[in-house]
Amino acid sequence: MLIKSIFTNSSGILVSRVLGFIRDLLTASILGANIYSDIFFVAFKLPNLFRRIFAEGAFTQAFIPSYAKSKNKIRFSSMVFLELFFFLIILSLVVTLFSTLVTKVVAFGFDEATIKLASPLVAINFYYLPLIFCVTFIAALLQYKNHFATTAFSTALLNIAMIIALLISKNMDKYEITFYLSYGVIVGGFLQVAVHLMTMKKHNLCKIFTFRKHKKKDENRFYKSFFAATVGSSTAHISAFLDTWLASFLVSGSISYLYYANRVFQLPLALFAIATSTALFPMIAKAIKNKDENKALHLMKKSSLILFVLLFVATLIGTVFNKEIIWLLFERGAFTSTDTQNTALVLVMYLLGLVPFGLAKIFSLWLYANEKQFLAAKISMKALGANIVFSLLLIIPYEAAGLAFASTLSGFILLYLTLKEFGFKKVKTLYFM
Template identity: 80%
Template sequence: MLIKSIFTNSSGILFSRILGFIRDLLTASILGANIYSDIFFVAFKLPNLFRRIFAEGAFTQAFIPAYAKAKHKIRFSSMIFLQLIGFLLILSIIVTLFSKLITKAIALGFDDKTIDLAAPLVSINFYYLPLIFIVTFMAALLQYKNHFATTAFSTALLNLSLIAALLISKNLDKYEITYYLSYAVLIGGLLQVLAHLIAVKKKNLLKISTFKKHKKKEENRFYKSFFAATIGSSTAHVSAFLDTWLASFLVSGSISYLYYANRVFQLPLALFAIATSIALFPMIAKAIKNSDEQKALRLLKKSTIILFILLSLATLIGVIFNDLIIWLLFERGAFTQEDTQNTALILTMYLIGLLPFGIAKIFSLWLYSHEKQFLAAKISMKALAWNILFSLALIIPYEAAGLALASTLSGFILFFLTIKEFGLRKFLNLFTK
């Protein structure tokens, strides 16, 4: 079951990432690495940051254990959905009303003219967040039923939408192209919602409670875990957001170099670590709920060995062939040889942290399954604090590459602290017995 689930997730992620690279190839060729690509990436960065912290990471980590223990599952899930979608819609409206202030906050190095260009795009892209929360909510219900295929493959719909927008608008003014891309983000989100609605209906999970005699005990327990999980899942994503913010002070194109390098880095991380964690989490959560700790440990051991081999190979290949990879993927059209060299160096800095980030993600599931979200949050905040210090120390001598290296160093700290809380002796015994 574990191997099959990992393979399903990996296949879907690989298909989506291939389309993602085609999308990035077209983006690099049509937009290049300049102010227009920078403002679109900034605009898409904010909903992506919230999506990864709240919708994908924190929500799933808090929802699945709480849903597993809930006595009235339909009532519990319905109330959580309505409350959170209402909050996200209000947040989206606030971002629309104050888009210039929000843009200035997330790209402080931009001048007023660039802020004026980016603000409308920030407003449009943010509405992807409530759409993707709906997707994530339905995905969590499907994961609990051990159905992963719909979620794994549906991300491709976003990439297909963006590819279509690029092909349709390729001969237009570069700023107009950023609008086409922004509306394509929303269309992709709507298509993902539709795909999940079909799957949820087939699984007979499309039910809404009447909320009669509603009790808040289960709901309060979820929000307590959700708040902690929000902090706990934020480290890598806030780190990437911090990179963008600091890179706005560097030469034009720095944000794009970080984006393209991180996209390549995210492929093995998603293909192996994230695919494994998605498949593993419901299994560990159910084992812990049934007081079968030995089964949970066996699943952890098996997953970690597989992940260690795959991530080590990916790191080695990526570091050795970094220039070749970037050249093959991006160097065409407006993307120059100098852009390739700058992006390849940053890719190497990111790849050094691939293994610690991946293994830490797997062992954090142990803490979340035991509903130790506050402990995981504490670990993440420590790693994030170190990342900030490393970024400030390395940005001046190494510029964008220093920001990537700072993120990697924080990954090693995250790994060490996670294993320490899991139990160093327990970790060693897991692989020596």
């Protein structure tokens, strides 16, 4: 079951990432690495940050254990959905009204003219967030039923929508292309919701709404775990967001170098680490619920060993062939050989953190399954604090590459602290005895 689930997730992620690279290839060729690509990536960064935190971490890690323990699953799930969905709709409207202010916060280094260009794009892209929450909510219910395929493959729809937007607008003004891309993001979000609703109906999960009065004990426990898990699962993504914010102070194109390099870095991380943790977590949560700790530990040992080998090999390949990878994927059209060299260096700095970030994701599942979200959050905050310090120290001498390496260093700290809480004695017993 575990291997099958991992394979399903990996296959879906691979399809999605291949289409994502085609999208990035077209984006690099049509927009290049300049002010227009920078403003789109800034606009897409904020909802994408929340998407990764929701879809690949906090919501699922808090929801599944609470859902498993809830005695009134339909009432619990319906109220959680309604409360969070309407909150995100209101938040999206606020971002629309104050898009200029939000853009200044997201890209503090931009001048007034650039902020004026970026703010409408920020407002449009943010509406992807309530859509992806709907997807994540349904995905969590499907994962509890051991169905992973729909969620794994559905991200491809976002990439397809953005690819079509690029092809339609490729001969237009570059600023106009960024609007087409932004609306492509929204269309992709609606498509993802649609396929999840169809799968939900197929699995008899549509009866999630109820308006009967009930005690909010389950919801309160969920929200406490959710807010802590939001911090705990977001270290890598906030680090990437921090890179973008600091890179706005560097030369034009720096944000794009970080974006393209991080996209390559995210492929093995998603293909192996995220696919494994997504399949593993419901199994661990159920084993912990049933007080079968030995089964949970066996699953973790098996998964982590496989993951270590895969990520280590990916790191070696990416480091040795960094320039060739960037050249093959992006160097065409407006993306120059200088852009390739700069992006390749940033890629190596990110890849050095691939193993620690991946393994930290696996071992943090133990904390989440035992509902120790606050402890995981504390660990992540320490790692994030280290990332901020390293970024400030390295940005001046090494620019974009320094920001990427600061993220890597924080990954090692995250892994060390996670293993410490998991228990070094337990690690020794698990792997060496």
